[in-house]
Amino acid sequence: MSPGPKAPHRVGESNVHCILPPIMSARRSTTTPTTAQTGAKAPVKEALFSEAADHGKVRCTLCPHLCLINENDEGICKARGVRAGRLVALTYARPASIVSDEIEKKSLFHFYPGTRALSLGGHGCNVLCSGCPNWQISHASPHTETTRLPVLLPEEAVAMANKHKLAGVAFTYNEPVVWIEYVHDVAAAFKEAGLYTAIVTAAFLNEEALDYVAPVVDAFRYDLKAPENAGWARLTRVKDAEQTLGMAVRAKEVHGCHVEVASNIVPDLNDDDASLTGMARLVVDRFGPDTPWHVTRFLPEFELSYLPATPIKTLERGLELGKKAGLRFVYIGNVPGHPARDTTCPRCGRTVIRRGEPKVELFGVRQGLCAACGEDLLLVGVGE
Ligand code: SF4
16 A cells, blocks of 8 residues: 555554544554454454355455465455355454544545544555555454454444544555455445545455445545556556556446545656656546546655655656646645645646645635636535
């Protein structure tokens, strides 16, 4: 996943990464949870998207890996395993990270700007980026870790959000696809309560699974890793870029999700002009020129710890090439204070939203339009 706030939870430690008072400054707090039930039993959740296979094995059909899983073993993502002959969602209702975040932390700038979301992350991942900033949870084993996490049922997540005056929920830090049953149930509960829902995803899932979860997802923050298969393969376990792109496009076109795209720019791996232009063109061609594109800064992590952080000038080059490709909203991410975090009106050029740390000011916006020239700024949750 693209860098978000790093989950402090480490393999071998039992604490959940949890919000809680004082909510505005608790982003990295490991305070004992007050709502999640430490030591409680999570419901054993039979997983969706499975097929019986020969010799007592079960095939998981949730994502294109199509893992063939033996009894008491897990798939590549480690979040789904076979127990007593059934595919089980091993991480259901066991979040490893429970955090209050600004929605802008998800690289969602045109969706309820200035609000905060309950951010939930769990164990496991099916994309397995070599530079994952959240490797502590994305690579955790369900055998050693997950059962020690507190339980947070969907209705408890809603109560937690209401208690802390959060505007919605975001599934983030690890790949939400791998605990899709929980994402679905929590998102449905949030929608029922009139709160928004968002996922931060590389969209590496099969169509049936997307069609199951997308109806309860308002915002879909898509991670575009590279413009072609070779780039994806350098950075992740995904070999066919179209398998993810197609699902993200379907989320927008078939399910009407609000989509923003983020590309984490990694030195030597996807930072050349051809890669930057290629990604920008994909955003224009597949999602449309009004789609916000975030070029975010890579920081050395995990298997890519030997690389330097992305130079700012490379990100600024990405910004330039994105605009040249026809994108109307291009942002630089993971660089606090950079002026390219602000929104400028694509017609008159005035700054209309200033994203300070942590305050977001919509001083040039009226009813979702540019206050100066009336241009539609394509903001969801503003002036509706
Ligand atoms: S979701 Fe996990 S278990 Fe299922 S196919 Fe993908 S990697 Fe394998």
